[in-house]
Amino acid sequence: MSAPFRILLYYRYTQVDDPEGFAGEQQELCEKLGLRGRIIVAAEGINGTVSGEVVATEAYMEAMNADPRLAGIVFKVDPADEHSFKKLSVKVRPEIVTLQLGGGGDIDPAAVTGRRLAPAEFYAAMKQEGTLVLDGRNKYESDLGHFKGAVCPEVENFRDFPEWIRENLADAKDRTILTYCTGGIRCEKLSGFLLKEGFRNVAQLDGGIVSYGQDPEVQGRDFEGQCYVFDSRIGVPVNGTNPTVVAACRICGKSSEHYVNCAWKPCNCRIFLCFSCEKEAGRFCSDECGRLAGGR
Ligand SMILES: [Zn+2]
Ligand SMILES: [Zn+2]
Numbered sequence: 304m305s306a307p308f309r310i311l312l313y314y315r316y317t318q319v320d321d322p323e324g325f326a327g328e329q330q331e332l333c334e335k336l337g338l339r340g341r342i343i344v345a346a347e348g349i350n351g352t353v354s355g356e357v358v359a360t361e362a363y364m365e366a367m368n369a370d371p372r373l374a375g376i377v378f379k380v381d382p383a384d385e386h387s388f389k390k391l392s393v394k395v396r397p398e399i400v401t402l403q404l405g406g407g408g409d410i411d412p413a414a415v416t417g418r419r420l421a422p423a424e425f426y427a428a429m430k431q432e433g434t435l436v437l438d439g440r441n442k443y444e445s446d447l448g449h450f451k452g453a454v455c456p457e458v459e460n461f462r463d464f465p466e467w468i469r470e471n472l473a474d475a476k477d478r479t480i481l482t483y484c485t486g487g488i489r490c491e492k493l494s495g496f497l498l499k500e501g502f503r504n505v506a507q508l509d510g511g512i513v514s515y516g517q518d519p520e521v522q523g524r525d526f527e528g529q530c531y532v533f534d535s536r537i538g539v540p541v542n543g544t545n546p547t548v549v550a551a552c553r554i555c556g557k558s559s560e561h562y563v564n565c566a567w568k569p570c571n572c573r574i575f576l577c578f579s580c581e582k583e584a585g586r587f588c589s590d591e592c593g594r595l596a597g598g599r
Contacts, residue, residue, distance in 0.1 A: 306382035417494025417505035422518035448528025483508035516541035567592035
């Protein structure tokens with residue numbers, strides 16, 4: 304039997320003259336269709352992930368395609384048993400992904416961006432000697448899974464990338480740089496930024512990890528662990544060929560992809576625990592947090 308729900312992931316860089324009005328239309332459309340999720344609208348475009356019943360997601364994709372600004376927009380579609388969001392949130396922001404370069408330094412992917420590689424091309428490029436594979440996501444995302452041999456920056460926010468790149472990759476300007484992220488949206492700007500910084504050979508994984516996992520040819524090959532997603536699933540499998548687990552229980556070190564937040568609220572840090580350690584010691588990142596939460 305096929306799943307009754309779907310999760311859609313999409314973005315489009317396009318000029319939006321009236322972001323407030325556009326956000327209002329999105330809100331109305333999603334409410335009418337019973338969709339839930341998170342949508343960000345800016346003058347530079349739209350970025351969203353929503354869940355809903357199959358017919359509702361069909362109607363949504365049709366409505367989006369009927370908008371000339373969004374015609375041909377690519378949707379990544381995952382089947383689901385239920386909603387993967389608790390509510391709907393439509394917000395207007397200065398950027399659809401926040402690089403905060405400001406001062407005229409912002410990246411317009413329509414003007415400058417890295418070469419787009421289809422999954423099979425990306426796989427082949429990864430195998431070339433001297434290639435540097437750069438994870439374009441935050442550390443808490445790459446901790447759950449990343450491409451084999453990739454450089455995973457220790458950053459908490461996408462806007463930290465420019466500084467991280469200047470500090471850590473200044474010697475790599477002649478190397479081939481391959482960037483990847485969840486669905487491709489961040490790489491459009493990240494690869495553009497690298498080109499502007501003087502990196503000569505920059506390419507990006509078109510459609511991101513999600514498309515790479517769904518590609519019938521590569522089937523997620525050489526992606527280690529799971530792909531972090533911003534909905535209730537937290538992690539989704541990518542690799543249908545040679546899967547591994549990279550995350551490990553903070554306490555005992557056993558492989559575990561059970562990703563939780565430390566239950567001492569002021570800490571709230573993300574940790575991997577195995578189920579037996581969680582049962583025994585509670586959902587805490589440390590003895591200290593367990594003590595502070597009381598009773599231990
Ligand atoms: Zn454990
Ligand atoms: Zn803690």
